[in-house]
Amino acid sequence: MGKTTRKLEVVSPVPADIDIANSIEPLHISEIAQDLNLSPQHYDLYGKYKAKVLLSALDEHGGNGDGYYVVVGGITPTPLGEGKSTTTVGLCQALGAFLNKKVVTCLRQPSQGPTFGIKGGAAGGGYSQVIPMDEFNLHMTGDIHAITASNNLLAAAIDTRIFHESSQSDKALFNRLCPPNKEGKRSFNDIMLRRLKKLGISKSVPEELTQEEVKRFARLDIDPESITWRRVMDVNDRFLRKITVGQGHEEKGMVRETGFDISVASEIMAVLALTTSLSDMRERLGKMVIGNSKAGDPITADDLGLGGALTVLMKDAINPTLMQTLEGTPVLVHAGPFANIAHGNSSIVADEIALKLVGPGGFVVTEAGFGADIGTEKFMNIKCRYSGLKPHCAIIVATIRALKMHGGGPAVVAGKPLDRAYVTENVALVEAGCVNLARHISNTKAYGVNVVVALNKFSTDSEAELNAVRSMALSAGAFDAVICTHHAHGGKGAKACENVTQPLKFLYPLDASIKEKIEAIAKSYGASGVEYSEQAEKQIEMYSKQGFSGLPICMAKTQYSFSDNASAKGAPSGFVLPIRDVRGSIGAGFIYPLVGTMSTMPGLPTRPCFYDIDLDTTTGRVIGLS
Amino acid sequence: MGKTTRKLEVVSPVPADIDIANSIEPLHISEIAQDLNLSPQHYDLYGKYKAKVLLSALDEHGGNGDGYYVVVGGITPTPLGEGKSTTTVGLCQALGAFLNKKVVTCLRQPSQGPTFGIKGGAAGGGYSQVIPMDEFNLHMTGDIHAITASNNLLAAAIDTRIFHESSQSDKALFNRLCPPNKEGKRSFNDIMLRRLKKLGISKSVPEELTQEEVKRFARLDIDPESITWRRVMDVNDRFLRKITVGQGHEEKGMVRETGFDISVASEIMAVLALTTSLSDMRERLGKMVIGNSKAGDPITADDLGLGGALTVLMKDAINPTLMQTLEGTPVLVHAGPFANIAHGNSSIVADEIALKLVGPGGFVVTEAGFGADIGTEKFMNIKCRYSGLKPHCAIIVATIRALKMHGGGPAVVAGKPLDRAYVTENVALVEAGCVNLARHISNTKAYGVNVVVALNKFSTDSEAELNAVRSMALSAGAFDAVICTHHAHGGKGAKACENVTQPLKFLYPLDASIKEKIEAIAKSYGASGVEYSEQAEKQIEMYSKQGFSGLPICMAKTQYSFSDNASAKGAPSGFVLPIRDVRGSIGAGFIYPLVGTMSTMPGLPTRPCFYDIDLDTTTGRVIGLS
Structure with a gap:
């Protein structure tokens, strides 16, 4: 002992x-x-x-x-x-x-x-x-607070980048991103070199970029409709589930519908749980996809210049x-x-x-x-x-x-x-x-x-x-x-731990297609088949095209039944599992099909627990926490 | 040394x-x-x-x-x-x-x-x-994170309370707030007794309240238009300056226009700075006013059942x-x-x-x-x-x-x-x-x-x-x-510290009227007078009526001039100081007149500092922070 x-x-x-x-x-x-x-x-x-x-x-x-x-x-x-x-x-x-x-x-x-x-x-x-x-x-x-801070810094960067791109020429954007130093020289920093590499531009001197390359580098051209990155808060605030942002007059009418999830639903939480080292975390945070460009290319935290800063916030x-x-x-x-x-x-x-x-x-x-x-x-x-x-x-x-x-x-x-x-x-x-x-x-x-x-x-x-x-x-x-x-x-x-020598047998190989992987998991639930919505089909095609089909699958399913129907208790079988939509946590490293609707922001009841929580200010002891 | x-x-x-x-x-x-x-x-x-x-x-x-x-x-x-x-x-x-x-x-x-x-x-x-x-x-x-968490818990409680009050009878509300225990007995807890005291109801047994008292106790009847409490985030997110919340279908059309400030602008930050002990902080947090009832009475964090929980978050x-x-x-x-x-x-x-x-x-x-x-x-x-x-x-x-x-x-x-x-x-x-x-x-x-x-x-x-x-x-x-x-x-x-024996001479006594106090400060700026907007007059009258006129004054003025005009350098005098609006941080303990418009949520530039911030993942050292 x-x-x-x-x-x-x-x-x-x-x-x-x-x-x-x-x-x-x-x-x-x-x-x-x-x-x-x-x-x-x-x-x-x-x-x-x-x-x-x-x-x-x-x-x-x-x-x-x-x-x-x-x-x-x-x-x-x-x-x-x-x-x-x-x-x-x-x-x-x-x-x-x-x-x-x-x-x-x-x-x-x-x-x-x-x-x-x-x-x-x-x-x-x-x-x-x-x-x-x-x-x-x-x-x-403070770990969850660090997640909230980094998740929301990324969210702010997305809307602000769209805003700045809307009012600036390619050249003006480029000049602001790579301003001349005191000697009048421009340079790319590390995170910019990452973006150039992703774009297949093998130049390291700003002046050498062609006009077309300047545009591709400086203009992310994010499609507002494609943004999947939401803001988060570690509070049960149901009124933030669906909101409209950008209604201040300085934002010049660039309103957008979005919402908040509870902080633990942030992809950054999943990154934290799956990372294996500081350098691995740096890569995963940088690879997080927040949406697509209007041309359909995935836009990452690194494209926004943020992979390093997020790592610092999470260190x-x-x-x-x-x-x-x-x-x-x-x-x-x-x-x-x-x-x-x-x-x-x-x-x-x-x-x-x-x-x-x-x-x-x-x-x-x-x-x-x-x-x-x-x-x-x-x-x-x-x-x-x-x-x-x-x-x-x-x-x-x-x-x-x-x-x-x-x-x-x-x-x-x-x-x-x-x-x-x-x-x-x-x-x-x-x-x-x-x-x-x-x-x-x-x-x-x-x-x-x-x-x-x-x-x-x-x-x-x-x-x-x-x-x-x-x-x-x-x-x-x-x-x-x-x-x-x-x-x-x-x-x-x-x-029960002794003499266990078999290797771990996975349910599916990573190189199976997204649908094959989904079907392997569905079978383990007792399903006889899988049904995909039009939206799910579209997303599977997009993720496959973007090169993300090799990721493992993370089913978003009710915990109250093997099936998608929470009231089907026991060991249901023979049902067809419906896939409503398919999303990706690319940085964390998985694709998640939605089987039904998942609430990612809880609410407060009429009499929340907080009514009973207080501090005994004499002893400093918390009372009423259950 | x-x-x-x-x-x-x-x-x-x-x-x-x-x-x-x-x-x-x-x-x-x-x-x-x-x-x-x-x-x-x-x-x-x-x-x-x-x-x-x-x-x-x-x-x-x-x-x-x-x-x-x-x-x-x-x-x-x-x-x-x-x-x-x-x-x-x-x-x-x-x-x-x-x-x-x-x-x-x-x-x-x-x-x-x-x-x-x-x-x-x-x-x-x-x-x-x-x-x-x-x-x-x-x-x-983690202090600012604690402020963010407590500020936003209070914000969530406000909207949710209005939501629950909108669909429940007085009796249903009361039954949910004071549910029977296993023996079928109802009771008020400490924070409820605070509210009863504020309402002048000197009863401590739920069953003894009259129907009218049940209504006054259970229904806060918050006027949505009067809510001054905003959500906060420690991020420069300009798109949150003005937003509409409650657009999810579960919120049944109870949309409301509001916004986010940066966390350090929260009244809870001012409470933290001005408090003198745990018990003093408990009182200040409970006294924070979030808006008024439709009858014009101030509604506090304690009325929402939250003073104790906020103290726990800030302990x-x-x-x-x-x-x-x-x-x-x-x-x-x-x-x-x-x-x-x-x-x-x-x-x-x-x-x-x-x-x-x-x-x-x-x-x-x-x-x-x-x-x-x-x-x-x-x-x-x-x-x-x-x-x-x-x-x-x-x-x-x-x-x-x-x-x-x-x-x-x-x-x-x-x-x-x-x-x-x-x-x-x-x-x-x-x-x-x-x-x-x-x-x-x-x-x-x-x-x-x-x-x-x-x-x-x-x-x-x-x-x-x-x-x-x-x-x-x-x-x-x-x-x-x-x-x-x-x-x-x-x-x-x-x-210069030695032999200083004079008592501190304040600029104004606390028992002067709100306007007298504002005018004393304006005089120290070099102003020849003060001009109040209609809204300012209305607010001064309201705070005086609500019993808050004995608080010190905290002028919200530009730092770039003695006057309200940021470009008036040197030592301007003879100007009339305009008071656009008057607000209160009642829990923190001051009234703040607005001299002009104050931004409480900064934005991000095209190339924010975060572009240069990274972690050296070998040494764990932060680089690029200036």
Whole structure:
């Protein structure tokens, strides 16, 4: 056991999350770092309980072998969530504080929006939490704020560039972009040389450009209708979903319809999650496509002169944040991309650092968003494809509640009391719902990993219901199925990691066509075919023409069903999956087909969580955060 | 001299700012803290070169006497700026590293917008800089990001509240605001009890409210036309100056015209700068007025249920950030409100902490925005009024260039070469321009402080020109006038602080009427009278009726002239000052009359600074930041 870990005194009934969190004095984060053999030069403190682990830690520990790599997914959830984060944290506490294994938990950073809206915080729950919970849920070390700042600098640059191009001749634009210095000499800087290279102009002296080349270089000629880059804000602000900008009289009537997404939906969040180094991040940020020129060529952040500046704004955000669980085991919190329009996994660099820090025999447990059909699938086919890492074990979190829903139980609605079916024993309903679990097990096993089912137990679950799931999971091919109560389930998860030697088997090769890749994923959902809208066909053709068809696919689909229909529970099959539109996060590195409409900006209810949140100004302590 | 300070090797000609900054390895900030006798429990590290000094430092050092308090203002500037920050930093280096005095420099945090736009960074220049300059200019410790987040949460709450009120009965609203708990009991929480108190309803049990009281409590009935609260972003995004929100179909046609300001223009920035404690900040944030009800009553953040949550978002931002100068003297960076629509000074808490840390005989040098007519006036009448602190000495920074402009020299335009008049000797032009300096001196002396003129010397200034200014400054009543070259001017400033025993004489008493206060300030500008627009009259009447007339006045006036006319240089008099409109930052604590139009959202030029900014991904070093 690490020197820093401790076992909790468990009280029954379990107190409120905030009361448990407040009952523990967190350790100084330097103690957690020391326990991981991190030298002080490889991390930066952010207050007493958070530290950014620098990428240079890989220089120090890069020679180590990797630990075991465990990904946590789930069955198709109810709208209440099945406690995946709590189970993940609990598993790590069990491995670290109970079984004395080296372990690091890798989690996504939550958006601040929902914290003040309906959902509340995302630090786990009960005796399985990341602390201090207010620092985890708010600001943290500023990564999301850095994303907001860089996303919006790019947005401002787009509209302003169109504005300036509209009133200036090619020559005037060129003269402003490459002004003479004091000696009267003009020059291209690095980012301009990138654009020249992209245009196939192999000249490095401004005066040598022909008139035609001056025009091609200086005029981006962005088609306003083609702009896909939106502004972002880490606030649930529904009135920004669709807006008109440029209505000031100085903007001379250049109005445009656009909108804001919540910050975690920014492509820059996906870049942060998928990047592998500073230089890789520089390239991905520069390659982000914001729309097309009127001639149909993709326009990138580098074309706008911004790839370098965006990297500067993101240079600290690339370092994962070290925090701790209630039992003093280490947690790396890093990145939190959407799980529909993006891939919904925490960062590659956090996992890489963690695997070296725990070393052979240690464990890294990383959580994937939504159900395994989405989070785990994207973990394998997108995240592991870019990182080159291979998991040893995949966990699937299930609850009796969700299985009953899949078995045909009444609808589960957030904010409404649960139907009696969910709080009284009904083994038949549970068994019927196991078709959902079974498909997640077989889909996940197909990647060549061992699958362990973790049953997140509620007080109303009966022994017979739990046993039914366990036996059905084993017959569906699970390596094991364990009932998660505090501390009890670490050992089985650990064993499932041993002797996994198969290579990772992807669902599709990258060199398949966009449609072939979409169809491979659709098949894993149980679909009998795929139907493309006219718009989707057009976009697929455009991306293929632009040379982006070799990217992996990131399906933007509801998390509430294997199919596109959120109310189709269990394991639907034989349906045709409709693709409404196809978009690209070219810098991050994936194409995302839209299966239905995804909301990228939540709203606030009549009585948001913020009503209860306050600061005790005497102690400085946050109250009312849930 | 502190153990940490060092003297620089000065090279001639002076290298570029970034090269000087990069030539110095900053000290670990804990060394700077130790030199100030700050115990580790009273500061939080943010990386190696920044620390947040906690307000608890006042518990440890509060028993100390205060050091000398020096405010730095300037003459009416040219559009190029007269080097006030550089002079401030240089003075402190002279006091600290050269004269071995205890000294803390208090600076404003710069907005990130201009760093990527036209202006570049704001860390001083030459051998007088705050380092690391990239950390000073970008993100710092996240205070401006916290302001953006809290400002925009309030904005989202306003539109969403109007939306929910539009579709719900009084009873439905009330039931949602005070839902029954599991036992079926309803209750008011703290922030609701605040609203009830404001409404004069002295009941604490929801069931006891009459139907009329339910309506008054639950329905804010915000008049959309009256909303003054705008969204903010720390980016130069001119296309957000005027926008229409709510155009999504889910928002059911509730469109509204509004806009974004740059984040530092948020009232929350002014609150941060003027607050004196956590509990004071809680009250100010809750009292911020966002508009009126249809009946004309002011609606506050607390009415929207947000005062507590905003305080939670701002709880770390209230702690000033400790950084260092090139010579290792300490700097506290904190808050950066606009100097026209707000008061343009760094924070009260930073100055208070600094005065205790340097103790008797030590020096705190704090910079005020724009010329002394604006920055110093607001420092005295707003900031010192709220803090209860009194400066011992006021510095007025002048340049030969600006004095020549005031003497009748040709227009100085940013980005255009300087006229010959500014780079060749012309004593008569300088002498003619001293009328501007003389009025700043007499205005500033009237507060009961000694005035020292600091001449920021350029290489083209002649001895005769400098001598002319010195003698005119002395005859205008300055305690001294010194030529600022590196290190030479610390001693004179120090002497001017001794034996200053007069109390601070404000320009107006708070209990004067809004118009009397406006007229007192206008008189100090040289105006013969004040003219109010119909809108201004209406607003003055409204604020007086709402009980806000006892607040100090914050004039939103051009910094380029004593008058409202930016091209009226020198010391204009006899003009009538027009008041176009009158607005309030009620939570921050001032009324701000608008003298002309103020831009609160800058734009980007055709070739913004960001073109040159990049990260050296091998060393991790920022390049191209100016």
